[in-house]
Amino acid sequence: METGGTVPPPERNPDMEHESIPSLDQDTDLIVVGLGPVGLLTTILAAQKGHRVVAIERWPTPYALPRAVTFDHEIARILNAVGIDAENDPTIDYYDKLYYLYNGEMEPLNVIDWASKASDGWRNRYWFDQPGLEKRLRVLASSLPNVTMLEGYEVTGLDQDADSVSVTFQPTDFRGEGTRIADNATTYSVQGKLLVGSDGANSFVRRSLGLTMTDLEFNYDWVVVDLIEHEEHDYDPPYYQVCKPERPLTVVPGGPGRRRWEFMVLPGESAEEFEKPERIWELLEEFDVRPDNAELIRHKVWRFQARHLDDWRLGRVAIAGDAAHLMPPFAGEGMCAGLRDVMSLSWRLDLILSGRSDVDLLDSYGAERGPHARWFIDFSVGLGEVICVSDPEEAKQRDETLKAALAEQLKTGPVQPYDAKLGPGVWDENSPGGGFPTWQGAVVHNGVVGRFDQVVTRGWALLTKHDAGQVSPEARGLVERMGGIAVTVGPPGSGAGVLDVDGVYERWFAELEVEHILTRPDFHTAATARRGEDIDALVRGIAEKVLSQDHLSRSSLAYT
Template sequence: MPISAPQHDVIIVGAGPVGLILALILQAHGYSPVIIERHAAQYGLPRAVGIFHQAIEVLNTLGLHDELFKSAITDCGDLVDDFAILEDSEGQCLSKFPFKKKLKTGFPESYNLHQPSLERILEDTCLSRGVEILSSTTVSSVRDQTTHVIVSAEGPRGHLQLSSRFVVGCDGARSTVRQSAGIRFEQHTGVSSRWLIVDVAPESPEVMATWKDARIAKQYLNWRRTMTSVPAPPHRRRWEIMLMPGESFAEVQKPEFVWPLLAEFGCKPDNAHIQKTAVYVMQGGWCEHFHKGRVLLAGDAAHIAPPFLAQGLNSGIRDATNLSWRLCFALRYPEKNWQRLFQDYSTEQVGTTQRFVKAATMLEKLFCITDPEAAKQRDELIRKGPLPVPDLGILGSPGMYIPDPEGDPKLSLGTGRHFAEDVIRVGNIERRLYEISQWGWVLLLAEHADGCEESMSTSTMQQFKEVLNGTCLTVGPKHCEDLGGTIKEYLRGNGLSAVLIRPDRYVYGGAKSVGDVEGLIQNVINYTEFT
């Protein structure tokens, strides 16, 4: 018998990391999301093996740092060399680039990830915090009714008709939500190369230390067969092997095909075992819009890319963070202009997505060359200088931030750019900035602007605190000491009295003079039609 579900704030389709993180952020704001997942349980084998600092900040804000760093996330530390290498067909180094890069704050830019452990912790946290997860339940349609959305699904409880104010599709590259909503996906393919993924577990870490290139992340640009080798926690190694014409998916996953390819590294059946094999065809593309009415998309449902920039999971977490505070605004103030915020979500994330998809596709074309003469030309190109890497810390435009003045880089304030977190001291307590701001807006004042909030109108400060969940901090030894100096350097370097940071840690805008600070806050309030 069909079951009528109660009204929900948000239905999230897909219980991967993106959907789980989005649900936890919404729950932290007091909302009641429900997750629908077609599988009975999480996928138990590794997928993504790297995670970047922006994602770490989000997970830390959710209060998961200690548990995640016990089993899911590790700093590669002394286990891996400082530089990753691109190697030619003759075993010569073409180029090297930092693999353990440090940010200005001194924290690592990236970490090793064991995705099954991450997903287990996220799912357990959702359940313990009261987020409902409907497993083994398949969504068949999503219908936007203008005032709400109807989701039809089949599961252990029979046919379900669920209603919610918004629906977010986090249901992967073959997204049912995307197809049901009629959101167009634009292909941006490279050479559609086919790859075999092999995760190997050694008998012991000591055994793995004897393997060739065991301490190195390396791309082997051999025109005979391109391969990638990277560390994978905990004490594992991953090889990604390009398949050649005529090699079938079934054939290449057999041990008799895999072991000979790994033998040159010293990895053999007598000192290791194959934990996982998988095959896939590289694809690229993005949705023309990440939302349509009350239906939104995030993660692989909105975009896919070849994995050379390690942006699959990381870009999905960026989507979830960028979308979450907009959803909270729309849920809290349904009569306001939340549609504009969702339009900005699309343009901001589509812009970033296009940069990394195009760059990853370009790398696929370079790395997958099988003609020896073309490979020589490629190698000469790489030797001339580092390959271009897109800046993924800046949003697409237009968006919800004050555009930098055009034509003069000296006037740039870095608006629309991710703001570097740092450790700050308030009294005798040292904390990261996100621990203080949580999911709200942050106004950082230079020391000379201390007290300027007292000269602002009561209405402005009230709306800043109540509507934007805002926090105001003065950066200076008497108030909030910036231990790493990055915040003070940013304010001084840009000649700012204040900078306003969004809940997803992107710069909204800055105020040159103390008298401009109230106008900066009022600009946000007017943007969302609180007048």
């Protein structure tokens, strides 16, 4: 459901001239290399915090074709943080339907709940048009006065010392399906305090730093087909996987007005066989999709792979997105992992750039994201090992095993999407719910009703039940010094600072059996406790991991 690699180049924007590059003889705060969804979101979040950003992309104009087509509830919440509402956006669709894995006889092998909403109030699954979504992010990034967007420039050198990182870059031209350094190209440079490498699977930044990736040696070729239908077809369910040994395949939406198919390239077949449109239409015949009722947008063979970065940070440089991890698309989590990287990284970048944290705070970024991303990689590989079976006898044994397991599973309902836990880092491992995504509900705060993220905060938040013992002034001060707030939460009429309209927070406190919850800006739980004195100690412990010694000392002096 997601792909990676090169795509046919878009047309050059005639209004874009390399000579229009602004002067870069001054320092900047953050350099972002690579402007897919991951780099664009990194740019936006840093700039919205007031930091100066230089964002560099080697493609002169944006990709015109989709790679990813789906995201989950966590990503809907992340996108909403920058004003993109997955419930009401013309580039995004959703279906309240279950997701099925079938065998060759169309008997269910597994059923996954993509029909429900998650505990954060967003649907478990959305479908989108990636070029349309990226356009929104690009326009937003370009509108910010402290952002310099340099599209059509390739980074050719990287250097750093204890205090800064600098890059050299040159203008590019199209060459075939890629880009090249333009003839007689001028070399430019810029220096920043930090750099994020989000420049894709073949990342120059990662290679420049000598960072290595572990290859899980999962390699299967699939032909990915994107099209627009001119006749309505009834897909029920709207998304499913067929695990037939004759040719495993995937049928999913591709965003509003679009569909995607993925067909496995079988042993003995070559990628070249699928370059001709006639071969693609043959594969689509069983779905009554033909040249007279549909338009091929793209068909291309991709190699589905599984890799992950061993070290996510070196000095003042951090790696994110496909530059840090690759996974097969069977769980629809590749782009999701990249945008989670951004959220985990962005609050750290803000604290470092604002002088409240030391640069070594970046160590916990990789420590947390590495195991989390690897969980989704392993899960995706596991699905792939189930799906990519072309031997009939092996497929028969698989079907018997999975049908028996499904019969037991359905006694309690379909499989629920899993929220993975962060690796060790800036959260308390002994806290109930620690390291997992936070819940979210509708609340009233300061006379405004809406989702918590919109009307209360998207930063650090110390939530205390309205009838619980209060936290200490020092704990409140430490949360504020990290850029957060401390609030009480209770039902309407309780007098709490945040009114829990639908009882979501009451249920969350009850499930964890706590009265205090410390949440992070990346929508994960940092710590929880029953008693005020316990949360005081936990907040202190988290602050010691986050704040520089100087800022930690200032906070302590304020309450002595």
